[in-house]
Amino acid sequence: MSLFSRESLVALATGERAAVSVDPREYELVAGPGGPGSDSTYGIPFKRLRAGSVVPIPQTGLTLRVERVYPNSRVVSPLEGGGGFTLAPEPAPPRAEAARPGLVGTVEGSGQPLFLYGGAASPTSVNTARGSLALMLRPIRRRLPFTIELVRFERDLYPGGEIARGYSSVVALRDQGTERRVTVAMNRPARQGGYAIYQSSWGSTPEGKDVSVLQVVHNPLRLLPYLGLGTALTGMALHYGLKKVGRRERRAGGAA
Structure with a gap:
């Protein structure tokens, strides 16, 4: 994770929703x-x-x-x-x-x-x-600019045991009146605005219901490398453009 990223957790049972994450x-x-x-x-x-x-x-x-x-x-x-x-x-x-x-x-x-x-x-x-x-x-609680609802949690167990070899969550992401459903898996995060949502772990309630633990990562400087690259490319284009103009002017002067 980046030095400037902020990580927090959201724990949800099926049907629960949250617009606040917790930073342990x-x-x-x-x-x-x-x-x-x-x-x-x-x-x-x-x-x-x-x-x-x-x-x-x-x-x-x-x-x-x-x-x-x-x-x-x-x-x-x-x-x-x-x-x-x-x-x-x-x-x-x-x-x-x-x-x-x-x-x-x-x-x-x-x-x-x-x-x-x-x-x-x-x-x-x-x-x-x-x-x-x-x-x-x-x-500490951190308010999210969107709501996460756990639609379904799925576990893939090893044969004959209770140990999960993989697990994923189907979540509904709601933001300003829009909604989309995505699957968050162990190595397949979802993205919402400037946030990345990862499948972190899972647990159970005292009643035995599965609880999905999602990690929410916000990196406000995530676009900085792309802005720097864009600035560098613009500078290179200007540099070579000016050199090309200079060569044309010298040729025109020699022809005169």
Whole structure:
């Protein structure tokens, strides 16, 4: 992948659709009175948070004072005296693994320390004098300019086993009122605008339904090499064109 490309994932069961992808390698802090899925939720990339900073939470009048940030962390539980947990820093994980960031801070008016862990499955609720507030560290969401719907997922299993030797997804891509169906296979991506969609992996829901995991890659500089080539070809054409004109002028001068 290109240095400038941005990769994210979309996981869908048959019939599900999404216009948002998830980047498991980057996290964001989400906070708001309605929880992470609410329209009133405020999000800020984790990499912008600094120890000692004060983060205002819009629509609440509250602030979060950040005391410590850990690019990778682990849960230490329980605290001395029993109950609750705290966080400890961890070395950076191998490249193939995602980090689990952590944050230690205090919400104004809560009167208690706040511990947010990137591996938590649900938000942390904090009670303040101005009401309840939900906070969470989660993989960052990226809005797509189109919608992906999984029409059908297909697996080609090895004989007599449950191991797939190949799998593919039939997806419907909807963009500004238009729709087209394409098949995304392991070595056959689909393209939509400036995005490439790859078949990444698959899994299952607790109910046993297949889930297709698609990788969405966006490279805003993908056309730069072609623009550079076009510029070079234009320059060469001008160069040889001017040389040809110069030769004609010299011949005309000699004939005179």
